[in-house]
Structure formats: structure tokens, C-alpha cells
Amino acid sequence: MLTSIGAHPFLLPAPVLIVGVYDEFDRPNIMTAAWGGICASQPPCVAVSLRRATWTHHAILERKAFTINLPDENQVAKADLAGIITGAPSKEENKEVEKAHKFQRLQWTPVTAEHVDTPYIAECPVVLEMALRHTLEIGSHTQFVGEVMDIKVAPSMLSPEGLPMPQAIKPILFSPLTREYFSLGPFLARAFSVGKTLK
């Protein structure tokens, strides 16, 4: 028998995604999000949802592009902080001095993407370059559906066949209700294969 715990935003796990954009002052900015997932294969599309109050939200609508950066588990503190602090300039600060504020704070390097007008994090092991295709208003959040224009991966994390190897990448997983981060665990089974043992 299962126990009801009410209605919550929940899946297990949620991915840890760092969204990159140029803001209205042409500053590279980032924020961490966990409300997202793949949403189509052809063209390859990934969705990420942000609250309208975020500094990144407006920038995505303006630029029609963003990156999704996957941090590795050694970057968990930086990834967490990128979701706590805002990239918006304070009223007092000099916008020139504060260029790339959040990148500087996190000691990460912004690199302009190849296919879209948006920055990625040089130090992240996997980066997706995204062109905005749809926006959908869903209550508290706007869902941004982006088409994947290219994926960039650290060469040492590619298999001999050129595929990104999860155990080398060491992505961070988020547990929404307990608000915890987890590592990727051991290999379990081959997909589209292990089920056939039941036939």
C-alpha cells in the first residue's frame, strides 16, 4: 500500500543544469536549474523551466538562445551557489566593473558558443548549445524549449565510439523534496536489452 504525500513538483532524480545567457548588458550570466528534461528526438530538444523573476528569464527571451552546462560532482558547491545568488546588477554597482560578475565570483571562464549567441562554461564537462523554439507559460514558471544545435564534451570523457561516458562525466543529480545532491551510481544494465531477458 502506498501513502499519499500530496501534490509537489517531483521526479527522481532531477538533473542539475546550469543555464548560460548574455544579459541585457552583454554580460555572460549563468543560473542553476533542475526543472528540465529532454522533450523531443528529431529535432533534438531539451526543455528548461525558469521563474519569471530570474535575471536569466528575460535574457533568454531577448537572445532566443541559451546554453545548458552540466557540472561534475567536484563542482557541486559552485553549481549550488550559481542557483542561490543572482546575476542581476545591483543599483549601486558600476556595470562595467561588474561585467561577468557571476562567472568571476565562481572563477569560471565564459566562452561564446559556436552556433548561438550565448556563453558556455569552459570548465564544465558537457555543454549543450540551444536555440529557443517554444515558450510555454505554466503557472509559476516559463518553460523554454530549445533545440540542441551542438553538444560539446571534454575529450577525455568520450568513449572510443565518441559517446559521452556517464561515469567519466560524473553528473550531479538533484532530489527535489529532500533538497539533496547525489552522485551517479554504478552501471545497472543495458537499455533496450536487459528487458529481453524476460521474454
Add this chain to the structure above:
Amino acid sequence: MLTSIGAHPFLLPAPVLIVGVYDEFDRPNIMTAAWGGICASQPPCVAVSLRRATWTHHAILERKAFTINLPDENQVAKADLAGIITGAPSKEENKEVEKAHKFQRLQWTPVTAEHVDTPYIAECPVVLEMALRHTLEIGSHTQFVGEVMDIKVAPSMLSPEGLPMPQAIKPILFSPLTREYFSLGPFLARAFSVGKTLK
């Protein structure tokens, strides 16, 4: 320096979701999907994308409801098979005899959800009851945005505070390009907290 691997549907990890519906013959049916994620907090919404050719696709449009069942790692072979075989009746078969075909094949028990007209899998540790709120056509896939009406969890997997404990649930993670399943790994850090150590 990162290496370009081209455009693919990719995130790491993707969740393993088993979508439950009643089909047009009132048979409980399920299929496994990995293209999905949380997409809003208020109201709590989760999206899952399915190809139009799937038997489940039509049923969600018809019933305006579905469940998302999270299997545990001991159920990986069944979860995989539920994504390989179709729940559609063959032309030859007697639809009465084949009632609950896929549930029977997998030796799982269908239970009618409490809040929506749709079945869940009694043996899964976590179940989300979903009411369809939006559909979005994205190339190969239709994205179904559902509002979470309730979450049901196996009581032994709840913390003293009533939260679903990831390490008890043991969800299955999917790696899209290598087509592998992984376990959840060890606890890494507290979210909205570990980043503050960098301040």
C-alpha cells in the same frame, strides 16, 4: 578544450518514467519513457514526451490523465521491457482475453488512481497522479504537461518528516547516448546550502 559531438537529444541523467493510462478498450496500459522532467512548481507540473505512434499517446489525449510510475533498480528488466513491447492489441487477439496484457506480461498489478481516471503500478515505490494541462507538438514527439494531483510513496521510503528518501527509493537513471541504466550514487551535498561555503 571541448570537442563537438553534434546535435542529439541528451541530458545526464534522464529519469526512467513508466507512464500509465487506460486505453480505448479500458485496459490498463503502461510504457517506459525517459524524455521528461519537472516544468513548474505552482501548480506542480511534470512533462513527459511520447512519439505519436505509441499506443499510450492516443490514450493520454483521450483520458486527459496519466500516471508517472518510478520503478526501483530491482525492476530494471521489467522497466526496460515495458519500453520495448507495445500495449496495442494485435489484430488477431481477443481483446477480452488480452485485457491488461502488458501488466500481466510484467506481473505487475494495476490500481486505479485516486484523483484521475488512470491506472498506476502497485509495485512501484513512487507514483504521480497526473491531470493533462497542455500538449505541445515538438517534431518527433508530443510533450504532455501534466499537473501533479497527488504523489504516492511506499511508506518505508518516507523520512520521519514524510519526504521520499532517494536512497531508499533507488530510482533508475538513463544515459541517452550510451543507452545504459545506472543506479543512484552516494549523497554529495545539501542543496541551497553547500554553495554558501564559497561565500
